[in-house]
Each structure stands twice: as structure tokens, then as C-alpha cells.
């Protein structure tokens with residue numbers, strides 16, 4: 295799942311349209327979904343951003359392969375409508391700095407971002423927003439540093455009154471580069487899921503622990519052997535059938551079980 | 564083990580993090596000049612990146628961002644109990660880099676570090692100073708390619724060359740002798756072209772069967788490249804050690820290790836070797852736990868090891884069979900007192 299975090303509905307609207315996201319039945323924060331993307335609208339400011347991020351990642355049981363991408367406008371001295379992937383977030387309220395990993399290819403220019411808690415009508419930061427530091431701190435509790443990204447588009451050079459009129463243009467004008475980034479994240483997430491080991495051995499374990507008359511310690515050994523055998527693509531059913539044919543399994547008691555387990559181990563190597 | 568495809572990842576060193584306090588130092592600027600297209604990100608301290616919470620070592624290793632930093636505090640450490648000391652009383656190691664360009668599946672660094680980023684400490688001179696002080700008291704045997712493989716990055720950082728020069732210079736004026744060991748899986752001959760020959764610089768090549776290299780030592784040089792390099796270094800006059808360590812269990816391991824030895828003995832005159840070491844894979848309980856978490860489909864991580872006092876190793880029957888097999892094969896080619904068999 296790709297979690298898109300936006301502060302305002304107008305920032306989210308082009309994304310909702312692009313991905314045909316449907317409003318999820320959710321009272322706390324406006325949430326929009328399809329099978330791949332969940333978008334939440336946090337409201338402005340650090341506290342709202344942190345709460346909404348934590349809320350959506352908890353509610354939808356964020357998986358370690360998922361991505362969190364904060365997409366939104368910001369103020370700054372960099373050119374208006376320019377889109378930037380953020381490589382450093384300086385929280386001006388706490389003085390702390392956060393570094394999202396920059397591992398994936400993208401066509402974005404990169405920048406640092408200053409993140410604070412109030413609207414600024416003047417400033418000389420290259421980029422300034424009110425959510426990123428909070429979103430990072432909330433998301434990092436759920437997901438690793440390589441899966442959290444921040445895409446910021448400059449809406450104004452510290453003239454907040456002009457923002458409303460340009461939000462849509464800022465997002466629409468950069469939608470294809472944003473889309474490419476989201477697609478790469480999706481492909482990486484799919485690859486990660488594909489590398490996860492199967493838990494097939496668990497079915498075998500439930501049956502075999504009885505056949506082996508396992509104590510708790512023996513159960514742990516059996517589980518370890520089965521997991522290894524599964525990863526190494528060893529023919530476990532073949533070995534077990536053979537042990538049954540030779541009347542090594544099922545065992546009548548723990549002593550027999552211990553010998554059978556050692557026999558089973560030796561068959562793996 | 565499956566690996567993440569590289570299509571989506573930035574090239575190695577696309578991003579370089581530099582501690583603010585060293586950004587104008589010659590050692591840092593000369594490295595940065597070698598990466599004109601890299602994005603430079605300034606940081607206060609390398610730990611701001613390296614020790615962040617909740618990092619993904621495996622993803623980070625697919626891209627290899629670099630951190631340039633200054634090493635502070637202790638720079639030389641006493642050898643760890645899982646390391647072969649080769650009977651050296653004053654056995655130490657130092658890390659002028661953290662992490663490695665190579666990606667061996669069994670590498671303990673996955674369990675040791677929170678981050679897969681490469682850290683290069685640019686103040687090698689400070690490490691040299693600490694070595695000089697120690698040499699006033701006693702001889703020093705120092706492993707300098709520890710927690711990394713410095714020769715993998717010799718063309719960029721020239722650490723092997725700097726260490727060789729240092730050993731040659733210091734041994735002319737110091738009351739005690741410095742011997743260093745440079746452990747590597749690199750077989751790039753051009754790395755060694757500029758190195759000053761020294762009897763006190765031991766190049767230790769990890770020698771593994773081709774099967775193990777292909778499956779578990781990603782990015783490292785082939786067996787023949789390592790052997791050719793080792794042979795050239797012997798001819799040049801360097802002491803060379805072959806490390807058959809860690810031996811990795813795999814199906815048909817005996818055939819793989821036998822083939823490897825046939826190739827090794829055909830390329831290298833074993834009687835000219837400084838020594839050899841033999842040891843099967845072992846790892847601390849804590850590191851293995853982390854490795855299992857990171858590599859859920861790795862047969863090495865999920866091998867049913869035995870635990871002896873906090874260290875996991877192959878079950879004794881397998882461990883003994885593997886080590887004794889190689890020991891006895893080797894003893895046909897090199898005198899037994901030159902074979903160091905790993906003992907706990």
C-alpha cells in the first residue's frame with residue numbers, strides 16, 4: 295500500500311482524480327482509497343499531521359513494504375511551482391533534523407525543507423512547510439526511513455494570501471513526475487513482498503509436532519528445521535513419508551521423538 | 564536469497580553526507596571532487612544519519628550512500644573473540660570505514676550496524692597517531708580492513724596504499740614493529756600496482772568456492788581473480804594469507820571445497836604462503852537474530868545452528884566434518900603449523 299499524506303483537500307484533489315480514489319467510510323480524517331493507494335487529509339499544522347499519519351497507518355495496519363509519501367505545497371525562496379524531493383527536514387520548533395533516505399531514482403530536484411508550526415509571511419528558507427517534520431516523526435514509528443518520502447511544490451515566496459489560487463496548478467503541473475515516483479514505490483513494494491519467505495512450513499509443523507511427540511524445546515528445533523528445509527527447497531514430505539514407511543514416525547513418546555528428530559535433522563544435510 | 568532489483572535504486576555514491584566540520588578539509592574535498600554529480604547533504608554528525616531509528620539495511624545497501632566523517636574517541640580496538648588472532652599477543656583492529664561495498668549474505672555487519680550506509684572516516688592520520696603511541700609500548704598486529712573491505716574501494720579512497728606507506732615509514736623509526744593485515748575479497752590487480760612492498764603488510768584473501776561466491780558473496784571478485792591477485796602479491800614479495808573462513812555449508816559442500824582447492828593449488832605455490840586459516844561460519848546470537856529479521860528467505864540466516872555461549876555455529880558434527888576435511892586436504896600442501904584452525 296502507498297499512503298499519501300496531504301494537508302489540504304485542494305492538494306489531494308488532483309491525486310484523488312488521477313488514481314480514481316474513493317472516499318473511505320471514515321469519520322476521523324477524510325480518507326480516500328483504491329487497492330493500491332490510501333490518501334489521508336490531515337489538516338494543517340504539526341499536531342494534526344502527526345495524529346492523522348499515525349491514525350491512518352494504525353487503522354490500515356501499515357506493512358513494512360508500504361510507502362508513506364507526503365505530497366503538498368510549501369512556501370519558499372525556490373521558484374514557484376517547482377517540485378522537490380526532500381532530503382533533509384529541519385524542524386525549526388525543536389531544532390532537530392530528519393533525513394529521509396534518498397535511495398530511489400527520480401526526476402525530482404532535491405532540496406532541504408524547514409518545517410515549523412506557524413504560517414510565515416516572510417522568510418528566506420529555500421522551502422518551508424508546517425507538516426513534514428511531524429509526519430516523519432509519526433511515520434517512523436511504523437515504517438523504515440527508506441519508505442518515507444516528501445514531495446513539496448512551491449506555492450508562494452512567503453505570501454500566504456496568494457496560495458489558494460495556485461494550489462491546483464502546483465499539483466496538476468507536476469502530476470506526471472509525482473505519478474512516476476508513486477509507480478516506482480509501488481513496484482519496489484511488490485518486489486519486497488515477493489521476497490518474503492512463505493510460511494508453508496507452519497501447516498506441516500502443526501501436524502508433525504504431534505508425530506514427533508514434541509516438548510517445547512523440541513517444538514522450537516522442529517520449527518527451525520522446517521523453516522530451513524522450506525527455504526532450501528528440501529523435499530520435506532518425501533523425508534517424512536520415508537520416516538513413516540520405516541516406522542520412525544509417528545512416535546509413541548518423547549524419547550522416541552528425540553531420536554526421530556535427530557534422524558530428521560540428519561536427512562536435511 | 565532474493566535480492567531487490569537495482570532498477571529503482573540510485574547508483575552508489577549518488578548521495579554523499581558530509582559532516583559540516585570537515586567539509587573544507589582537503590581529505591573531504593578531494594573525495595568529493597571524484598563525485599561531481601553527487602548530491603551533497605551536510606550533517607552535524609555521522610550518527611545523525613547512521614544511528615537513525617528504523618532503518619532498512621538491505622534497501623540502503625542497494626544504493627550505497629556515503630557518509631564522510633571524522634572518527635573521534637577510541638580508534639583502535641582489541642581483537643574480538645570471534646576473530647582469528649593468529650597467535651598474536653598484541654592483536655588489534657581498527658575501522659577507517661564502516662560497512663562494505665560488497666554484499667555477502669552471511670556478513671555480520673547486517674547484525675552489527677543499524678544502517679547500510681558506508682561511512683568513511685577521513686582522519687586516517689589520527690588513527691596513525693594512536694598506532695604510533697601504542698608502538699612506543701609494544702609491537703602491534705593490526706587488522707585494518709575490518710568491518711569493511713578497504714580494497715573494494717581502493718581505486719576511490721586509496722586506503723590500502725596509505726596504510727602500506729605508513730607501515731613502511733613507521734617501522735623505520737619506531738621501537739616496536741607494526742604488522743598489519745588487510746583482509747579482502749577483491750581481486751582487482753590494479754589496486755596493488757602502486758603499493759610499496761612490505762614484509763609487514765599481510766594481504767589476507769578470503770578464498771571461497773565459486774558456488775559460494777556466486778550465491779552468497781555478491782559483488783566480490785571471482786575465485787580465479789582472487790587467486791591470481793594473491794599469486795602476484797607473493798611474487799612481488801608481500802606476505803599472503805589465504806583464509807578459508809568462513810566455510811559455508813551448502814549441498815555438495817565437499818565437492819565445491821575440493822574444486823576450490825584444486826584451483827588454489829594450481830595457481831599458488833602453497834609453500835610460499837605466509838599461512839592459511841580455516842573456520843566455518845559462526846555468528847553471535849544477537850547478530851543472527853537481526854539477520855533473520857532482515858533476510859526472511861535466507862538459508863544461511865535460517866540454518867539450524869547450535870548455540871554455544873551466545874555464538875551460533877554449525878552443529879558440531881557438520882562443523883567438525885567441514886573443518887577437518889579442509890584441514891586434512893590443506894595439510895597435503897602446506898605444513899600443519901601454518902594452518903590456523905578456528906577454535907572457540
Ligand code: SF4
Pocket residue numbers: 662663664665666667669670671672710711712748
Ligand atoms: S567482504 Fe567482508 S565486510 Fe564486505 S560484505 Fe563481505 S563479509 Fe561483509
